[in-house]
Amino acid sequence: MSPRITETAETAETAMTDVSKLRAFDPRIHAGIPQFLEGKGFSPEASEALLELDMALFQWRRMAEKGEFKGKVLEGVTETLEPALLQGLLSIAQLSAGIGRPDPVQPTIGMVAEVMAVDPSRASRIVSELVSRGFVERRAAQEDARRSVLAVTPKSRKFLGEFTLSKWRILSEVFAGWEGEDIATFSRLFARYVSGILAVVSEAKDVPSEAVKP
Numbered sequence: 001m002s003p004r005i006t007e008t009a010e011t012a013e014t015a016m017t018d019v020s021k022l023r024a025f026d027p028r029i030h031a032g033i034p035q036f037l038e039g040k041g042f043s044p045e046a047s048e049a050l051l052e053l054d055m056a057l058f059q060w061r062r063m064a065e066k067g068e069f070k071g072k073v074l075e076g077v078t079e080t081l082e083p084a085l086l087q088g089l090l091s092i093a094q095l096s097a098g099i100g101r102p103d104p105v106q107p108t109i110g111m112v113a114e115v116m117a118v119d120p121s122r123a124s125r126i127v128s129e130l131v132s133r134g135f136v137e138r139r140a141a142q143e144d145a146r147r148s149v150l151a152v153t154p155k156s157r158k159f160l161g162e163f164t165l166s167k168w169r170i171l172s173e174v175f176a177g178w179e180g181e182d183i184a185t186f187s188r189l190f191a192r193y194v195s196g197i198l199a200v201v202s203e204a205k206d207v208p209s210e211a212v213k214p
Contacts, residue, residue: 030051030054033047033051034047034048034051037050067083069170070083070086072170073163073166073167073170074086074163074166075166076162076165076166076169076170077159077162077163077166078162079155079159079162081135081159084126085126085129085130085133085135087116087126088112088116088123088126088127088130089130089135089136089152089156089159089160091107091111091112091115091116092107092112092127092130092136092150092152093152093156093160094115095107095111095112095115096151096152106141106142106149106150106151107149107150107151108147108148108149108150109123109124109127109148109150110123112126112127112150127150134153134155134156135152135153135155135156135159136150136151136152136153136156137150137151137153138150138151139151
């Protein structure tokens with residue numbers, strides 16, 4: 001096993017130890033939840049596994065919010081982009097490719113603001129910086145020349161290619177010690193989990209505002 005893979009395994013073990021410490025430090029985090037899950041029909045073993053999953057996801061969210069994973073990926077890319085600019089560029093690429101949408105779209109600042117969950121003025125400043133640095137260009141919309149849309153540039157495509165390769169170098173190390181069957185099972189179950197979350201969120205959005213009352 002390579003030193004890098006050993007380091008990754010040790011980091012994962014440390015993270016799980018931190019999760020256990022967090023639960024032991026403040027048992028209120030899951031106070032009453034085992035009983036709630038039991039009332040929903042989950043076995044004690046399933047409930048314990050769900051609580052461990054919850055804490056592991058907490059660790060992942062914290063890493064994501066701090067930008068640790070993306071920061072590691074950027075170490076393998078020649079160009080440097082600040083977190084907000086990186087998120088803006090990824091949002092534009094996501095919209096252009098139609099990821100998370102029925103079809104690709106011509107990105108606008110309003111769409112970028114929606115994907116990034118920021119106000120349009122903030123998105124406009126991010127886009128302007130990406131344009132000035134040569135990652136994005138403004139174009140007239142095909143169906144309406146009066147409307148401005150955004151497009152990635154060759155420089156941007158080169159950066160995104162390096163970013164993707166760097167990401168997969170890291171992920172290949174993360175999964176290097178896994179059996180192929182375990183990877184397939186993890187992929188299938190995680191996709192099922194994400195689909196379930198999306199369905200619940202979508203249902204919540206469809207509920208009329210007057211129906212959501214205490």
